Amino acid sequence: MSLKNYEETKYYIICPAKMSTGGPKHLHQLGAELRNLNKKIFMVYYPAYKEDPVHQNYKHYNLPFTNQIEDKEKNILIVPEVNDSISLSKNYKYIQKVLFWMSLDFFFITNYRNLPKYFKSLIKAPFSLIYKFNEFTKNRFGNITFAKYLKNIYLNIPFINIVKKKDFRLNLSQSYYQYKILKSKNVYSEFLNDFINDEFFKASKNISLADKENFICYNPSKSSNFMDRFIKMNSDLNFIPLQNYSMKEIIEVLSKSKIYMDFGFHPGVDGLPRESAILKNCVITNKEGSAFYSKAVPIDSKYKFEEKKKNVAKIRNLINYIFNNYDKEIENFNLYVDKLKHEKSNFKIQVKKIFNN
Numbered sequence: 001m002s003l004k005n006y007e008e009t010k011y012y013i014i015c016p017a018k019m020s021t022g023g024p025k026h027l028h029q030l031g032a033e034l035r036n037l038n039k040k041i042f043m044v045y046y047p048a049y050k051e052d053p054v055h056q057n058y059k060h061y062n063l064p065f066t067n068q069i070e071d072k073e074k075n076i077l078i079v080p081e082v083n084d085s086i087s088l089s090k091n092y093k094y095i096q097k098v099l100f101w102m103s104l105d106f107f108f109i110t111n112y113r114n115l116p117k118y119f120k121s122l123i124k125a126p127f128s129l130i131y132k133f134n135e136f137t138k139n140r141f142g143n144i145t146f147a148k149y150l151k152n153i154y155l156n157i158p159f160i161n162i163v164k165k166k167d168f169r170l171n172l173s174q175s176y177y178q179y180k181i182l183k184s185k186n187v188y189s190e191f192l193n194d195f196i197n198d199e200f201f202k203a204s205k206n207i208s209l210a211d212k213e214n215f216i217c218y219n220p221s222k223s224s225n226f227m228d229r230f231i232k233m234n235s236d237l238n239f240i241p242l243q244n245y246s247m248k249e250i251i252e253v254l255s256k257s258k259i260y261m262d263f264g265f266h267p268g269v270d271g272l273p274r275e276s277a278i279l280k281n282c283v284i285t286n287k288e289g290s291a292f293y294s295k296a297v298p299i300d301s302k303y304k305f306e307e308k309k310k311n312v313a314k315i316r317n318l319i320n321y322i323f324n325n326y327d328k329e330i331e332n333f334n335l336y337v338d339k340l341k342h343e344k345s346n347f348k349i350q351v352k353k354i355f356n357n
Contacts, residue, residue: 003096003170003355006074010040011355012066012095013078014085017045017053021269023080023102026174026194028058030078032098033351035063042066046088057247073093076355079168083110086163100170101178101189103267105289109152123153135225143226143307147265148288159185172354175269177290192350195273195343200278203251207280209330214323217242217257217281219272222264224286226307230263234316242272254279258326260318263307266291273297274340277333282322284315299336 011034011110015027027043034041043065044051053065069077071092078098079089089097099109112120127149134144159165171189173179182189209354215238218227240257242250250272254260260276266289273283277299290296291304302318307309322329 003076003098004074005076006098008040008074010042010070010075010076010287011078012027012044012069013045014080016082016084016090017047017049018055020055020057021313022194022268023082023106024055024058025271026102027078027080028061028063029194029347030192031063032061033348034355036238037356038217038353039355044069046084047080059343069095080345081107083107083114087114089167096170098170098172099163100172100174100192101173101182102194104178104181105147105151105265105267108154111145111154112150122149138229139226139307140309143263143286143288144222145224145265145288147267155181155185157169159187168321170354175290176293176295177266177268180293190350190354192354193269193343193347194271195347196274196278196340197247198344199247200251200275201341203255204278207255209280209327211256212258212280213256215240215257216259216261216283217254217276218261218317219243219264219270220263222266222270224265224288224307227261227263230312230315231253233312234319237319250275251279254281255275257285260324260328262286262291264290265289266297269296277336278340280330280333282326282329282333283336298339300332303332 006021013027013031015024031043041063043063045065048067069092071094073094075095076091076098077092077095078100079085081099081101081103112263113122127146130144130149139329165187171182171187172192173182173189174193179189215274217240218240220243240253242253245253254276258281260272260273263283263286264269269290273285276282283299284304285291285297286307287297287304305315341344
């Protein structure tokens, strides 16, 4: 169902306050592009802050914000898929609502967190046994995360029990991962990708392949127990955790490394793998979430692994090969980077198509 736009339409985008992750970044990108289309745009941050709710990384967008939403049919409310923002949207009856699926996993996780304590215990009990078995067998049968476990549960019950589909006039998907699973639940969505900051492309022009070093970057905040075990088993390798870094610091580190490994749960098309490829890193991932789909993470299959014990040696052999043949291997990511260069222009086209009718 398409949105109804009017000259006086006001756009409200719900966004967590003082948070700098992929989701808030995407929401601010959307707000800025809507403003470029001369829309009346307001960010609505939660929880409500008396002081400035805008994270330092997004102040340059200079987007207006408010705590008051005019609940009128001519206005549009854009809601990220996490439970808090969906609950907040239920306070408004008349406004046109858009549900933005930037992640599926966080949708399941945040719904779980808001369940009564008894139900949470009931759901988590089997997972504890599965997790212990997985630890005992050292991932012989694959990795299991709580996000993956919850997803398997939620995907086997009707979405209508979690989100009332009729409450939202339009659904948006950040990637093919969300689009495909939503479609399997009879929820149609429009694509709206995000894009990587121009600073990464600028920095890539100054990188010398000869200055690259034999170390591996990874994101510990979205890592798995398989990745943690792999690091311990390969203590002779130099692993650099990218945590609590500014954008400038991330660019500096990734400009020196040769490999970025991401064995997280890939709730959407994450930023760090793309930023790493732009800064001339070979990217190695698992096959979880969006990384399973070549349309979402279009790298050669030889760089994607199931998180099983039998693949530990294969991953190590690939790392050794990349270190010794880096100049050749990095060329395998040229098509991936070329695609990333078009994300921003695609985003602008998508926003105009969805919101400028």
